[in-house]
Amino acid sequence: MIQFENFGAAFGERKVVQGLTCHFPKNSITAIIGASGKGKTTLLRVLCRMNDCIENFRIEGNIFIDGEDIYQPDTDVYALRRKVGMIFQNPCVFPKSIFDNVIFGVKDIARISKKEYPDRAEKVLREVFLWDEVKDRLREKATTLSQGQQQRLALARTLAVEPEILLMDEPTSSLDPKSTSAIEELTQSLKSRHTILWITHQHEQAQSVADRVLEFTDEAVNPLRPVAPIMKTERPSPLKNVLRKVQTFSE
Amino acid sequence: MKLSYKKNFSNCFSGQAHLEPLAWIFALMNLIFVTGAMGLGVFLLVQSLPIMKAEGLDFWLGENWWVGETYGALSMIVGSLMVTALAVTLALPIALSAALYTSEYLSPSLRRGVKGVMELLAGVPGIIYGLLGISFLAVTVKESFNLLYGNTLFTAGCLLAIMILPTVLTLAEDALHAVPIEYREVAEGLGLSKLQTALRVVVPQASSGIVGAILLGIGKAMGETIAVLMVVGSLDRIPGWNLFVSGQTIPSKLGREAAEALGSGLHWSALMGLGLTLFFMVSILTYSGTRFTEWSRR
Amino acid sequence: MKAKAVEKLVLGMISTITVLVVALLITILAVLFVKGYPALHSGFLFEESRDFGRAGGVLYQSAGTLILMITAVLLSLPVALGSVLYQTEYLSSGKLKTFLMQLTYILNATPTILFGLVGYLFFGVYLDAGVSWVTGSLILAVMILPTLQVSIREAVEGLPEKYREAGMVLGLTRSAQIYRIILPQCFYGIVTGIFLGLARVAGETAAIMFTATTFSGIQLPQSYSDPVPTLQTHILILAQEAVNPESLAQAWGAGLVLIGLVFMLTLVAWAFRTRMVMESEL
Amino acid sequence: MARFKWVGLALLLLMGWSFVGDSAAETGLRIQIVGSTTVLPVVSHAAQQFMASSNTRILVNAGGSGVGIFSAAQGRADIGMASREISSNEKKRFKNSDLKTHSVGLDAVACMVSSEIYQSGVRLLTRAQIAKIYMGKITNWKEVGGPDKKIVVIDKEHHRGTRHVFMRYVFGNATQRTPGTILVTGSNNEEQTKIAQSDSAIGMLSFAWINEDVRAVIIQDQNGKFAPTLKAVQSGRYPIMRELSLITRGEPKGKIKAFIDFVKGPEGQKSVVENGYIPVGVETSKP
Structure with missing residues (x-):
């Protein structure tokens, strides 16, 4: 599904990822752990080419999704981003109604007719277990929701455009325990249809949610050591062989 | 380790952006803006070429401006500089100390009140200041300095000082107020008094904003037309060191003769030359201001 | 002890200066009001001026000022909006961006009379529009372009990055990004800019006095090639007659109307700015 | 987006107004007069009276005699107002313009x-x-x-x-x-x-x-x-006298001629007197 080949990324002279080669199979949940500033977020962002607009951001190597190099000059970036959904650390809802938020992406991409909007909204809101909480207040401003609800709303908004890959950048770090477990449970249920990459700081969370773990390490002088303990997976640790280097530089 | 990084795709036409009509419309709008801005300068330059050819350096060094005979802009340049210098000398110390007091000592509600008044006054039209100038200031100047007439360079300078005061004050205050509160806490924690903190910590931190405010004030004073035109006396003569005589500034000269000179060859060109001179003076001021801001940020 | 005394002295000085400045400026406002108020008889705003401004009201002058203001902003807004969005959303070359910023600042500081001169020669003479509504509003449009650009840029660049990114990951095209996210989210910022631009136009005299208005014979422009009466030039004409008590009183009255207009616009801009701040803090 | 629609609407309306109105203005019912502030009061008053009895619109603007002569010569105005003679310099510059002087009073x-x-x-x-x-x-x-x-x-x-x-x-x-x-x-x-x-x-x-x-x-x-x-x-003896004149490019026709005749006629001359000038027809010895 997702294949990094000798991938590296740098902001100007500062390299954040170097020589990464690894594979993420379809319908798997991979947890990515490691200290901050080690290129975890960059790894997710390059998958939907979010860093295109950052001046002096450079990459090397290749990234393939479904066998296609996504950094070709003729890549349809918008189609790519529809295929790859991303959830951020802090939930971001638009100051519009809940309903408008859910169909925000659908509206523009318009793959379904307007009549189907409510159905689509209901479907994805049910998927994120938010339907019962908001079904009576779809016209209210989304900003009135709690943080946990907002994060689930953001997830619903992303699911509504039916991405194949879900990138979650510490989606629970700003949430209370209850919302956290709701999101964790939810992610499990999404596994059947999506390939999920999940950045987290908590090892327990990684172990309970993910099939596999990719760890970005920072070992004193030599920051280059790859560690790839694999949990709850049928296949024995392909990552250990694949992850030759996860190289990070801290300043 | 190879370092042959791919160029990323961050250029303006990333992906399919160049296929969007909106991109082209916006590019067109941008082109209009650039053409307009550059056009202004180029137009002034082209239009003033005949006078440069005819008068050469004497255009800037000549004292006599006799339409149809000779065009020397020195008296207007000197007048502009004197009036601006006077306005700045009067307004700056007052505006800056008031800004410091407003930012560092006033309570939030009082500060908002002062800022409100200043922002309203910064928007009062030049024509209104002109009206105030001819009705009150010119008469006051005439009487308090025992002059024969009130339309002097000094009157114009005072009027400009009052005009730029609110602008400089409110912008300088913004710059001071934007300095994070932590700086002040640290400095006061080290035992500095409030005034020392303000002068040694806050003011240097805000220096680029303050310089910006000052330059904007100078630019505004230099370019003001209508209010100056109404009180300056409009006499094309180098005033020497005496501020209490009538004189002429570049904008007031332009305002008076523009309609008449239109299309009349060398006279129009001479006015354009004046315009170009003014444009250069203000542009250099603005440019050095932005450069200073960049430099001080580093 | 000495240091303390110095500090007290300085503090006393700057507080006195502040009080004096505020007092001076409030006095100016008060003078404007006191001088202008007597002229504001009941129909001042709704009567046309008679006897070349010495009697009557300022109906058409106010209307003319409004017309010029609005056309100028309508002409300027698309260009300002387009060029700012082009610079912030499409352009990536840092050098070009810096250059365009410099250009904006220089244009912003350019004396308004120069816009009048060059604009009149270009629009009025070369394009043969003469002394007219269209010439005046085009000149004013160019004049406020940098003002609008600065405030629109402030709003667009102040938009929290998270909104852009949220739109981006949904696969919105750049155009969609602009009209689905940036324009609605920056609405209050842009409106603030518009009102500041309007206020700037309302206060401008030098650029229009020989390009857009006329002494008499005009009420409302019947076409874009007609001149427009304005409050600003009305005041200028009356002020040149400062000995004549009636005309001077009329000038102050017109001045008060003009200031009222400018203040109103500024206050509306404030109101929108407050809303902008509130929205961005959500 | 709906919030931006009114802007477009207003723009369209305004453009409509200005263009529809323009066709009316093109029919020649508008006279532009520019020039001397000395002549200005006479012409402004006369213009007001003239407009009251005619559908012609007369725009009067100040600027000075030089501007008046120049504008008439260049065709920027239909009539120029001048409180002096056309100078030899101007005669040379505008020799192709066929300027005609119409005296309307003395000052x-x-x-x-x-x-x-x-x-x-x-x-x-x-x-x-x-x-x-x-x-x-x-x-x-x-x-x-x-x-x-x-x-x-x-x-x-x-x-x-x-x-x-x-x-x-x-x-x-x-x-x-x-x-x-x-x-x-x-x-x-x-x-x-x-x-x-x-x-x-x-x-x-x-x-x-x-x-x-x-x-x-x-x-x-x-x-x-x-x-x-x-x-x-x-009596014509006063030494600093001048003619107040209206200047046209070529012989005036139509409405422009009608207005100049109106100023020269009884009503126009009344406004000349009311403004403190001397009506035409009084014999003087010019300097």
């Missing part, structure tokens, strides 16, 4: 002083004295029999018709440089204001601007003394 330019000076006894100035004052050779009123006060010499912008006429009388040269000048003014109103505000000023103004703050003095030259009275002017 006399007086030498004005502040009322304080007048009251202190300066009632008469000789031509030589005025010349010396403007050349900066006489700088104190006591040299011409007034109080011990410096003279505030007020000049006009060089292109003004009043200045041309005055300077031609005083120096024999319409564009004389006057180093004695202290203040320069533009319109008649502005100069009147400056003379009134000062208490020791001298200046030049049309008779129409004489009032209790701004007084005219008797002028003396080799031909005798000339009091600034309407009688002296009407």
